[in-house]
Amino acid sequence: MKRHAGLLLTVGIVAQLCLPLALATSASATPSGTPSLVLPLDATPSSCGGTASGSTDFRAVHFNVLGSTFGSNWSTRRSVVIKRLSHVLNNSDTARASIYGLTEVTSSEADWIAQQLGPNYAVAVHNRLQAIVFDTTTWTVKDTGQYTFTTGSTAYHGFVHARLKNTSTGAQVNVIETHLVPNSVSGAASKRAAQLSQITSTVGSWVNPVLILGDMNWKLSDGFETAAGSGYCSVRKWAGSYSPSGASGYRTDGGSENPGSNKYGSGEPIIDYGLVHHGITMRTYRVLRGTFDNTKAGSDHHMLTLHLTI
DSSP states (O other), X not given: OOOOEEOOOOOOOOXXXXXXXXXXXXXXXXXXXXXXXXXXXXXXXXXXXXXXXXXXXXXXXXXXXXXXTTXXXXXXXXXXXXXXXXXXXXXXXOOOOSEEEEESOOHHHHHHHHHHHOTTEEEEEEETTEEEEEETTTEEEEXXXXXXXXXXXXXXXXXXXXXXXXXXXXXXXXXXXXXXXXXXXXXXXXXXXXXXXXXXXXXXXXXXXXXXXXXXXEOGGGTHHHHSOTTOEXXXXXXXXXXXXXXXXXXXXXXXXSGGGOTTOTTOXXXXXXXXXXXXXXXXXXXXXXXXXXXXXXXXXXXXXXXEEO
């Protein structure tokens, strides 16, 4: 496999982004106990998604798993993370995705997750707490890349790339997993815009369809809808709010898909996204809690499941 590090010039791209269908929201959110957040069974991004050149369907997941680098009690929480990753449609199914984009995960944690998902799963690429895990019976790896941000780089934030080829149809897709800098970094909003622009300029000349997954740490005031550039469509979700709960791991504390009920204030934040570009159709998407049993969570983020066609 080809592995390379990219230090690319940032190109500003400002254009209108296709807007997704809004998620269903809960009418209320309780400050404690089991939250009343209601999520759609499936949501269809009506105006979002390009025209697929073929008929290869697959599921992809993005999940910030809050590994041991930033979260306590990983040894306890990781069992919940695996349950969530092993049930990508609901709590009673046994469906898995064939592609997982993970962030806030160390190399050893990514390897462990792949092993727990099953013998046919492997890590395609890992760098700076981002990883892409894939089903080896569905995809083969053609090449990979590890990229450092040229603006606002930290030891934890960057993006990784894997070009995957479907074992049945031969269709290929470029998968990006990223984590943009948080508000704790000085000048975070402008740095996030530059980082996203670096990603879009990197993939802009690629021939095969592009799927960008990531914890964007984005806010409405950052102007995400224009920053990604023309030709990109997004699915976005409101971030849930989670708080530590001792040795039991993490539990929800009333985080809501309704921005007005979010503890971070009205309209804040929008965190985890999926972006599609160039010959890939986003059929449906689903948001699932970072918890499995609604009493404790493996992560402080929700998980995003996408149904795509290339």
